[in-house]
Amino acid sequence: MKEQPQRTFTSQEQQLLEEIMMHRRDVRGNHFLDTPIPEEAIDTIIKSALVAPSVGFSQPWEFVLIRDQKTKQAVKATFSEETERAALQFADQKQKEYIKLKLEGILEAPLNIAVFYKPKEGPVLGQTSMPNMGKYSVVCAIQNMWLMARSLNIGMGWVSILDPEKVKKVLRAPKENQLVGYLCFGYTDMFYNQPELELRKWDRKKLQKEVVIQERYI
Numbered sequence: 001m002k003e004q005p006q007r008t009f010t011s012q013e014q015q016l017l018e019e020i021m022m023h024r025r026d027v028r029g030n031h032f033l034d035t036p037i038p039e040e041a042i043d044t045i046i047k048s049a050l051v052a053p054s055v056g057f058s059q060p061w062e063f064v065l066i067r068d069q070k071t072k073q074a075v076k077a078t079f080s081e082e083t084e085r086a087a088l089q090f091a092d093q094k095q096k097e098y099i100k101l102k103l104e105g106i107l108e109a110p111l112n113i114a115v116f117y118k119p120k121e122g123p124v125l126g127q128t129s130m131p132n133m134g135k136y137s138v139v140c141a142i143q144n145m146w147l148m149a150r151s152l153n154i155g156m157g158w159v160s161i162l163d164p165e166k167v168k169k170v171l172r173a174p175k176e177n178q179l180v181g182y183l184c185f186g187y188t189d190m191f192y193n194q195p196e197l198e199l200r201k202w203d204r205k206k207l208q209k210e211v212v213i214q215e216r217y218i
């Protein structure tokens with residue numbers, strides 16, 4: 001193999017990546033604008049997904065771009081059903097808080113993207129012991145999209161309160177495809193500087209020392 005010149009990064013570039021990560025937010029429907037997203041920006045976001053790492057270089061992903069309000073309405077219907085069921089799982093005060101939260105932006109976002117895991121036939125290098133690795137690869141692609149969108153000042157919201165089988169049916173997805181993420185994209189009126197669920201005191205941010213373990217668990 002021929003040696004290629006290696007790219008190195010300056011500390012300024014490293015800080016820029018850190019800033020994009022720090023300022024990435026989950027955006028919900030109360031903040032999306034209906035300004036259309038230029039095709040070039042959509043292409044940039046998709047290309048960011050296609051360079052994500054994947055187990056055994058399997059690239060086990062497919063992306064359905066949804067702009068049709070009718071399709072979005074059909075997906076929103078499963079969100080409404082699922083969120084009603086979800087609320088019941090929280091007790092008393094938490095249930096009251098849950099009901100007040102806006103947890104999606106399906107209709108408001110000009111672009112929705114359904115991201116599927118498409119399993120490969122036969123064994124995949126690296127996925128022979130831990131079968132979820134293919135799906136984790138798709139999540140890596142989604143995170144790339146989230147960061148790339150943010151760098152374009154486009155918001156993304158991940159909606160997971162959906163019946164994946166109903167979404168598959170709406171999109172006529174092949175039987176073997178598994179829904180990993182249903183994403184909403186659009187320009188926004190603002191980006192929060194910290195997670196909205198932290199601001200609303202749904203949960204607190206964990207401290208580094210709470211989640212980093214040295215060497216082994218006690």
Ligand SMILES: Cc1cc2nc3c(=O)[nH]c(=O)nc-3n(C[C@H](O)[C@H](O)[C@H](O)COP(=O)(O)O)c2cc1C
Pocket residue numbers: 024025026027028102103104158159160161194195196197198
């Ligand atoms: C796998 C996954 C699924 C999520 N599903 C939802 C969802 O259904 N509705 C929602 O409002 N936010 C959803 N989120 C966004 C999280 O609530 C959000 O990432 C978290 O509160 C931290 O906020 P931030 O992303 O703005 O930093 C999801 C995030 C992830 C990673």
